[in-house]
Amino acid sequence: PDRLKFIDAFLCFIVLSGVLQFVYCVLVTNFPFNAFLAGFAIQWQFVLTASLRAQVNPENRSEFKEVSPERAFADFALGSIVLHFFVFNFLG
Amino acid sequence: MRLLSSVLVTLLALTKISFASSSSVLVVLDPSLNREDYSIFFGGLEERGYNLTFRAPKDDTPAITDYGVPNYDHVILFAPDTKSYAQDITPQSLVGLLSENINLLIALSPKQTPLTSLAAEFSLILPPPETPLISHHPARSEPITTIPVPVSSSSPILTPGIPPIWFTGAPHALGSTPMLVPILRAPAESFAADSTSDADSDALIAASEKSGEGLWAGSRMGLVTGFQTKVNSRVVFAGGVKMFSDEYAKKELPSGGAPGNALFATDVAAWVFQEKLRLRIDGVEHHRVGESVAPEVYTTNDEIVYTAHISAYDSKTSAWKPYSGVDDLQLEFTMLDPHIRTSLPAVPGSPGTYQIRFRAPDRHGVFKFVLNWKRKGYSYLESSTTVPVVPPRHDQYPRFLSAAWPYYAGAISTSIGFFLFAALWLAGDVKGERKKGSKVE
Numbered sequence: 001p002d003r004l005k006f007i008d009a010f011l012c013f014i015v016l017s018g019v020l021q022f023v024y025c026v027l028v029t030n031f032p033f034n035a036f037l038a039g040f041a042i043q044w045q046f047v048l049t050a051s052l053r054a055q056v057n058p059e060n061r062s063e064f065k066e067v068s069p070e071r072a073f074a075d076f077a078l079g080s081i082v083l084h085f086f087v088f089n090f091l092g
Numbered sequence: 093m094r095l096l097s098s099v100l101v102t103l104l105a106l107t108k109i110s111f112a113s114s115s116s117v118l119v120v121l122d123p124s125l126n127r128e129d130y131s132i133f134f135g136g137l138e139e140r141g142y143n144l145t146f147r148a149p150k151d152d153t154p155a156i157t158d159y160g161v162p163n164y165d166h167v168i169l170f171a172p173d174t175k176s177y178a179q180d181i182t183p184q185s186l187v188g189l190l191s192e193n194i195n196l197l198i199a200l201s202p203k204q205t206p207l208t209s210l211a212a213e214f215s216l217i218l219p220p221p222e223t224p225l226i227s228h229h230p231a232r233s234e235p236i237t238t239i240p241v242p243v244s245s246s247s248p249i250l251t252p253g254i255p256p257i258w259f260t261g262a263p264h265a266l267g268s269t270p271m272l273v274p275i276l277r278a279p280a281e282s283f284a285a286d287s288t289s290d291a292d293s294d295a296l297i298a299a300s301e302k303s304g305e306g307l308w309a310g311s312r313m314g315l316v317t318g319f320q321t322k323v324n325s326r327v328v329f330a331g332g333v334k335m336f337s338d339e340y341a342k343k344e345l346p347s348g349g350a351p352g353n354a355l356f357a358t359d360v361a362a363w364v365f366q367e368k369l370r371l372r373i374d375g376v377e378h379h380r381v382g383e384s385v386a387p388e389v390y391t392t393n394d395e396i397v398y399t400a401h402i403s404a405y406d407s408k409t410s411a412w413k414p415y416s417g418v419d420d421l422q423l424e425f426t427m428l429d430p431h432i433r434t435s436l437p438a439v440p441g442s443p444g445t446y447q448i449r450f451r452a453p454d455r456h457g458v459f460k461f462v463l464n465w466k467r468k469g470y471s472y473l474e475s476s477t478t479v480p481v482v483p484p485r486h487d488q489y490p491r492f493l494s495a496a497w498p499y500y501a502g503a504i505s506t507s508i509g510f511f512l513f514a515a516l517w518l519a520g521d522v523k524g525e526r527k528k529g530s531k532v533e
Contacts (some may be wrong), residue, residue, distance in 0.1 A: 003520065010513045011133075014506055021502045032496040039499030042506040047511075073290055084507050091496075091503055 007053040011046060018043040038091040044083055052076040097454060115365060116143045118156060118164040120181055122171040123148050129198025130170070133336045140407075142166075142365070145470070149174045149181065151472070156180050162192050166365050170333050171200030172261075182522055183210035190325045198365045199333035202262040211329050214319045219284040219308045221346075225263045225315070225331065227282035232346040239282060240345050241315060242350055247275055248469045249363045252350035258340040261316050261332015263313035273318035273468045275328070275360060283309035315361060324471045331504045367407035371415060371471045374401040376446070378477065390459075390481045391488065394452045398423055398461055400436060401444050402473065414444020421446055424462040431455065436463070455487065456483045 003070050021039045055072035064072070117137065121127060127134070127146060134144055146163070149171045156164060157180065165190065167181075177183070184204045186196055189522035197222055200207055204221035211218055225241040241259045245252035263278045285294060285308070300307050315331040334340055341353040379386050381395040390396065400423075404415035416438040431453040436446040452459075460479050465473040492500070517533045 003517075006513070006516065006520075010509060013509055017505055021498055024498045032493045032499070033497035035493070035499040039502040042503045045506055045510060073514075074516060074519075078454045080510050080514075084503075084510070087503050088507075091500065 001058070004053060007049060007056070011049050011053070013070070014043065014049065018046070025087060035091055038087050041090070042087050045080060046085045048076055048079045048083070115165040116163070116219065119144050119146050119152065119168045120149055120171050120453075121146055122174050125170060130337065132338045132341050132354055132359075136354070136358055137361060138143055139295065140367075151224050152178050152180075156185075156189065156194075157192075161343060162194055166195045166317065168199070169196060169198045169207075170336070172199045172207065172326075172333050173203050173205065175205055177206070183207055186210070187213065190321050191323060192328065193323055193325045195253055195325050195364050195366060196327045197330070197361065199330045199336070200264070200328065201332060202414055203341070204426060207294045211264065214327065214329065215269040215272060217265040218264060218265060219264070223284040223286055223308065224261060225259065225278060225313075226285050227279060229279075229281045229366050230346050234343075237527075239279065240351065241276060241279055241282075242357060243276060247273070248369060249273070249275055250356070253351055254355050254359070255346075256345055256351060257335055257353045257356045258343055258345075258351050259315055259332060260334045260340075261315070261330070262307065262374050263315055263331055264317065264329070265308075265312065266314050266317060269319075269469075270466070271320055271322075273320060274314050274338055275318055275363075276314065276316035277311045278313040278355075282313075283307075284313070295452065303450065318360075318363065318469070320472070322472070324367065324370075324419065326364050330360070345521045348522045362407070366405070369470045370405040371418070371473060372379070372403055372405075372412065373463065373473050373475050374403050374412075374414075376400045376461065376463065376475050376477060378479065386479075388480075390452055390479055392452055392456050392481055394481075395449060396425075396452055397447065397449045398436070399445060399447045400463060400475070402446065403444055416443050416445075418446070418465065418473075419447045421463065421465055423448055425450070425453070425459055425462070427457045427459045427461050431459070440447050452481055456481050 018040065021036070025036045025040075052072055052075075054060055055067055055075075056069045107127060110496075138144055151499070154163065155161060155169065156533055167186065169186070169407075171177075171180075179185075187200075187210070190196065198207060198210070200211060200218070202222050202224040208218050212403050221389065225238050225239060226236045230240065232238075234238070238258060238260050240256040242256045243250060243254040245254070257276075259276075263282070263284050266272050266274060285296065296307065300309075310501075317329050319327045319329070321327075330336075335353055340351065341357075343351060345351050359368075377386065377399045379397060380390070381397055400421070402415050402418060402421075403412040405411075406413045418438070421436035423432075423434055423436045424430035432450055434448055434450055436448050439445040439447050458478060461475075461477040461479065463473060463475040
């Protein structure tokens with residue numbers, strides 16, 4: 001389904017950016033270490049999106065009876081905003 | 093009319109030439125020496141504006157100091173053979189005068205006097221008593237103790253081109269203190285020995301065979317040596333008093349021509365009485381580049397500009413003039429060890445100003461700007477300014493580090509991606525609802 005494809009695309013993008021950051025850290029320098037940690041922590045976004053995917057997938061309807069897709073999306077959005085707040089704070 | 097007034101003015105100006113604005117000199121003259129015999133030297137001093145007062149070594153008046161306040165600016169001690177002095181001009185009290193910034197010109201002699209031990213205090217080693225300087229060269233009609241000494245112009249004290257001078261007296265060996273300023277050295281072919289028994293050549297040969305121990309010969313010996321104390325007062329020890337006399341100033345050299353005694357005596361007196369080579373630091377400033385006032389504290393890695401103003405005393409006008417001729421000034425930025433040691437060059441176009449710009453080191457602590465310039469013959473220049481250097485405050489560090497941009501880019505792009513995703517998802521939701529809603533209906 002379209003939606004799942006859309007989520008998958010977003011997931012790919014996050015993974016790609018995370019890998020790039022990690023490669024830079026290993027190869028060049030981990031000098032502003034706090035910045036590396038913050039940049040890498042944004043990977044948590046991946047987990048949130050993956051959980052959104054799991055909750056929204058119609059094939060998993062049996063497992064997530066009490067969670068409607070809208071509620072899943074709202075959880076996802078709240079978690080993401082809090083995550084981004086912390087990440088930008090720590091980025092320095 | 094105008095011509096007449098200008099002529100009068102120039103005449104007045106000429107008559108007012110005085111090189112030392114009324115300095116007073118006490119001349120302690122041994123009664124066995126005749127004042128008239130030294131008229132060229134003393135007359136020259138008086139012409140340059142010094143007030144001379146004469147006194148015998150055993151007299152009590154005029155006193156040099158009254159209740160601790162000096163009465164004179166300089167003292168000339170032409171009493172080389174005196175064995176006992178009045179209370180206030182014993183050689184020991186003369187040393188005390190030096191710390192009051194009184195300059196001394198002292199004439200020594202081959203005899204053993206209190207001046208011998210005084211000279212030893214200044215690191216001058218005198219030969220055994222009754223061993224004057226002797227030279228058999230050049231061939232001349234004068235006795236072997238009267239020697240024409242060539243004057244080298246290596247010392248900045250003497251004007252170049254002074255002809256050889258006549259000398260009678262004792263040489264001395266120079267100690268190792270850097271405060272000694274050699275002015276005149278003995279000729280290479282001269283030596284110190286007892287003059288009555290034609291110069292003991294046996295003793296000389298014996299001494300030279302003992303690898304030079306006890307050998308008083310050659311140009312290692314000094315004849316006229318100066319000493320500059322830490323407070324910049326000057327003493328000159330001359331090996332004999334006769335070289336200042338008129339007789340020697342007029343005696344013809346064996347190679348023909350007038351001797352340089354008068355010129356030499358003038359130069360030496362000018363140096364001792366602080367007319368020549370007299371420098372001082374007028375002031376120092378330090379501030380950050382771009383500012384003009386010294387800040388309370390400096391931060392590490394600040395760019396700092398340090399300026400020194402130096403003047404030299406011009407005896408012709410009795411005034412201090414800015415002087416840019418020091419070409420090896422050094423500045424040290426020191427905390428226990430000099431972290432920065434750099435040259436302080438003169439600023440072209442700004443006389444007397446020396447400036448350097450440097451970066452404060454990456455250490456915090458209490459630093460000093462140290463200016464320490466000591467050269468033989470010149471006044472010592474010393475200055476030390478203490479400043480604190482603190483590490484940067486928490487808000488003085490760079491805000492965004494350029495090394496961290498991949499992380500900035502990653503986090504920001506993910507944020508943007510999230511917002512786009514959320515927007516598109518909700519747009520999709522709305523579309524789906526509309527579709528569903530229309531379907532239900």
